[in-house]
């Protein structure tokens with residue numbers, strides 16, 4: 367069966383005063399039906415740009431986006447077709463919902479945009495969809511400001527589901543919520559996936575959240591994927607020094623190893639990225655060879671990693687991270 371989403375060598379460049387900024391720099395990946403791919407990385411590494419390309423908000427400069435085996439095109443008909451297949455949930459439910467519309471109208475708006483069905487049919491769809499996300503008829507008659515943050519995010523999810531898409535792109539969908547509400551929304555997404563067979567591209571800077579919800583994890587740094595594989599493989603056999611640093615900076619993980627690794631400095635500018643391996647300027651294992659050639663993704667053990675010294679790191683013979691604080 368073809369993948370629900372297939373990206374091939376995706377490139378997104380922005381023109382800036384300092385030159386071309388490669389926000390997404392050659393990403394290829396697939397998401398199968400019913401699968402969640404978690405995409406993780408620090409702020410600025412290109413996650414949102416990739417999401418906007420998948421949903422059609424941004425246009426790629428190169429490569430292709432295939433949805434259900436069809437290359438995503440431009441024009442009105444192609445946009446509507448894409449909206450039926452792919453919907454997006456954003457970080458801030460308050461900002462994403464029109465404050466002047468009742469919840470029922472917010473949820474059914476995509477039906478109107480797609481020119482679907484009568485008003486009474488909209489009502490039925492609103493009730494059905496609200497129930498799927500744990501909201502009742504009562505909530506349909508409220509205004510967004512009358513709801514809690516978690517309920518507002520449920521409204522965003524209902525709105526995203528109303529056209530029966532195959533793929534949901536969740537961009538930091540739980541990051542603005544309290545931890546207990548986060549867990550409820552994540553579990554709701556898992557239940558909906560089981561019921562409807564949906565695929566998710568789940569984007570977050572929080573690797574612990576990504577691990578909880580994802581079948582596979584892709585770690586992104588400066589517009590490229592540096593490690594990708596089954597969620598538990600990437601977590602347990604993390605090979606890329608960037609993935610290791612992301613995991614070691616989670617407080618619970620630091621407590622387990624008794625070691626906190628801080629990722630020093632910021633992500634370098636994508637206008638002028640370091641030569642060779644883009645992570646080398648922050649990498650505790652970096653050597654001269656890292657400045658010379660860019661490491662491509664390749665299979666090492668159970669998954670794929672883009673690091674010249676992945677075998678050494680896997681064998682445990684890589685140098686100890688210099689920036690580890692015992």
Ligand SMILES: Nc1ncnc2c1ncn2[C@@H]1O[C@H](COP(=O)(O)OP(=O)(O)OP(=O)(O)O)[C@@H](O)[C@H]1O
Pocket residue numbers: 380381382387388389407408409410411412413414415416636
């Ligand atoms: N329209 C634009 N013009 C110029 N540069 C842009 C534009 N949009 C994004 N960028 C730059 O592209 C890079 C990737 O941004 P993007 O928002 O995709 O990252 P991100 O990983 O999603 O981070 P965040 O979580 O902070 O949104 C950043 O360096 C950003 O400054």
